[in-house]
Amino acid sequence: MSILVVGSVAFDNITTPSGSVENILGGAATHFALAASFFTEVRVVAVVGDDFTAEHENVLKKRGIDTRGIERASGKTFRWGGRYTDNLNEAKTDFTELNVFEQFQPKIPKEYADTQFLFLANIHPSLQAAVRHEMDGVLLTGGDTMNFWINKTPRELAEMLKLVNVLLINDTEAKMIAHETNLPRAAQKVLALGPQALVIKHGEYGATIFFREGAFGIGRHPFRAPSLPIEEVKDPTGAGDSFAGGFMGYIASQGDINREVLKRALFYGGVMGSFTVERFGTERLQELTREEIDARFQVFRELTHLE
């Protein structure tokens, strides 16, 4: 089945202990779309500027991604610059130039109306809500957010949380939303705000999915997927969006939503995130194969599997 992602396409300047790159293709929608494209048909709604060339678009097209929803506005594409020092879990932002992204009003092409799965990447929660209302026929909606919206637009975020089936955030964001430092308690508080399932990403430690009682008819026992310890993390940028792409993409590929599918989706999310960090930006995702993905899925499975 098909999945639509709505979010940012960007050009990034990134410095990590492994090196520096400038003006490389990035953005949440880009990473999500590339990761999800290994599992299912992907459509993108985003905005780019004049500096987004056919070559950039081909990165997506080569993976079979439907780019008809990428709007071209006059001006420059969203640009972000950041650096990671020893703590690769946290970026220090050098600059943010919203450019054409500042006026982004997602426009869903008519051809996308039949999309079954929706992912609302990290944009203003009111835009996320508007897209969700427009796509009211979807089977399942996933969403992301960040500390900025949690602090600045709590009411709009609360509205958005009522509209997503699965929220994917990290430990810090979950604790911020819930005003609660204990993770499982924070998870239950977030679930009480709307989502049926909550995926909390723990960076190098993997991720946990928590369920609202009775959600998807599968009870509330959480499930964890470990992450592979990676010896060289070149660039963590986009790992979370790649995780979301693997997670949602796998679910969309299965159609049926049950506990086993969600468990495997959590593993595939971790797998996709682990590939992304091996190279800068989207480099690793661009050259990846489904065979490599499934081989690493087995490695992840073995990592915690008891006979």
Place this chain on the structure above:
Amino acid sequence: MSILVVGSVAFDNITTPSGSVENILGGAATHFALAASFFTEVRVVAVVGDDFTAEHENVLKKRGIDTRGIERASGKTFRWGGRYTDNLNEAKTDFTELNVFEQFQPKIPKEYADTQFLFLANIHPSLQAAVRHEMDGVLLTGGDTMNFWINKTPRELAEMLKLVNVLLINDTEAKMIAHETNLPRAAQKVLALGPQALVIKHGEYGATIFFREGAFGIGRHPFRAPSLPIEEVKDPTGAGDSFAGGFMGYIASQGDINREVLKRALFYGGVMGSFTVERFGTERLQELTREEIDARFQVFRELTHLE
């Protein structure tokens, strides 16, 4: 088979968001011994003062622990006071009174000479080394250390690391010893210093065991055990020592050391740590049953198990 733990017995004052307790029985050897006692025969070498009563000793004896190695010195038992605020992973020390522990010279009773497994809890690395030399017939030695020894006695620690088969430490300690921020690389550097296996405890995220190439004839692929997300962590004190007790105790109960045993041991370590944090001090371990332990082992297994 039997296991000997050498380490501290203490009285603790502990404050956490869940409450405060004073003068409760604690210490690394105590937590380790109680946790290991659910799996195998346990012996303890430690020192206590006049304030250590028959009632305290009975906490250990009731679990069948051999306390003949607990030396009674004149003076007060080691006392520690600490508090945890929102970050339950890190204690702030209020006071440390070494008391009789300051002059601790481990004396191994003759009756302990046939012990097959040894655990060197967190004491001065030179004392750990001396015990290991004295117990040179053991099949497997585990050890712990902490930031204080890593900083203050690096040479003595380096000697100790050559004498342990399995080192059990946390993320921060591993990175400190290795002068390396990437966890798998830090692990390989620590393994190059001596241990055949390294267990890195990640607190609420579980633990990973890394192997030196060819160690125990089982190759170097790491293995991870998740931890159960606990809704109420009352008191994290002793969780790491309980982890070690479950891990080493299970190995000692199996006799044979192979990959599957070490994997299960890692799960049992997490299980024991997760029980300890549910109540203050050793309260939970004192009333625990093997049936509860095995039930939680299954829950942990299910937590990451794919069909």
